[in-house]
Amino acid sequence: MSPPLFGRAQNKKSQLSLGLRLGSQQFSLACLQAQPESPLLQRVHTEATSGLEDFSQKLTRLVDQWQLHGEIARVVLNNDLYRLLQADTPNVPEPERDAALAWSLKDVLDFPATEAVISSFLPPVSPRGGNERLFVAAAHKAKIRPYVEKIAAAGLKLDTIDIPELCARNLLTKLNPPIPSIAMLVQSGRGAVIYVFHDNELVISRPLAGIGDMAVLFSGYENRQLMDQLVLEIQRTLDFYESQIGRRPIGKLVLPPLPDELTPLPEFLRQNLNVALLSLDIATLLPTDESIDKTALPQAWLAVGAALRELPVSEVQRATG
Structure with a gap:
């Protein structure tokens, strides 16, 4: 039988923790090795897929290649799931x-x-x-269950199914010193989204109206209206948090690892927003193997966040029966 959705399977202790990000056209796998002080990020991998069967074949091949049979996987859903x-x-x-x-x-x-x-x-x-x-x-069982079955067939043991907002939080908790009020701008499958965390707990997850793929802003065409819209929507969110929730300003606006097409984004935000900007560098948060393929991180950073899920299980991960 498949493990309960959003829940945990009881498995033997392992020195490895796997994070698996499900995407509409790709998946990412991150492998962390337990260490006394902080886990070591051993491997990350991102691979394009063309459907469920292609995902199944490629995940199975990767599990074989990395010798991960029987290891625990923590899954993070794509936004369309x-x-x-x-x-x-x-x-x-x-x-x-x-x-x-x-x-x-x-x-x-x-x-x-x-x-x-x-x-x-x-x-x-x-x-x-x-x-x-x-x-x-909220997720539709009929959409999730085929992935659950393919993950099990590949030889992995499903521990939790998580959402991007909470996997992002797992990474932000590694910041030293901690930042009490922090926002993160993320490119999701549904468009640009901003997450806001108060003392490392999610308080806002807001799609930015009118902003789809942020790469379009820097595509070489005149996109001043969209650029202004992006700045306006971010500022509205930060102002709402300060006036209605946090009673304090946002300490930092964080950007996750970015693909090449979003390279101009940090400088654009610095010039147009009155908030400190932080580009998230996974290697400064976790010990990282020198052989890591850093080009995979713009797609795999949420898989790293999923692998960081700590036990005991939190409220959002309890089985729903």
Whole structure:
């Protein structure tokens, strides 16, 4: 039987931790080796795929090549495989909460509520004057289960299924010194998204209206309107956090490892935003093997974040039955 979605399988202890990022046209695998002080990032790999069967064949080949049979994998979903919503906390006993949430969100889901797998968690702070609202990660079982089966068939043991927002958080917790209020600008499959973390806990995950692929901004065409829109949407998010949630300004705006086509982005943001910018360098967060293919990190950084998932399991990862 497949392990429960968003849950954990009980497995033997291992010195390795694997993070597997599922993408619509590619996957990434990161391998961490346990060490006394901090895990060592041993390997990362990104590979294009052309469908589920191609993914299965290429993952199986990689598991064989890296000799990973029986190892634990922590999966991070692509944005087209889940939705992160917010909802009022239902007035039901906690064991019934996720079922009640699925029913309350039935009108905004694009699949039947009875086919939803739901996991929810409470932000550390709520907007000023507002009710407590849960973050709700919702996925369609029919879309997730084929991946679960292919991962098991490749020889890996599925431990958790996570979302990008929380895998990004896992990396940010490695910053030294820590930054109490931090935002991250991310290119997702659905467009540009900004995450905001308050004391290392997610408080905002917001798609930036009108901004699809940020690489278009630097494609050589006149894109001043889109550039202005990007700056406006980021600033709106930072202002909302400061005035309504954090009661303090954002300390840093973080950029994950970027592909070549987004090389101009950091300088553009420095010139147009009044916030300190930090380009995330995985090698400064974790000991990293010298043989690592750094060109894979713009696609694989979330896989690294998934591999960093610490136990015990958090609220968002509990099995939903």
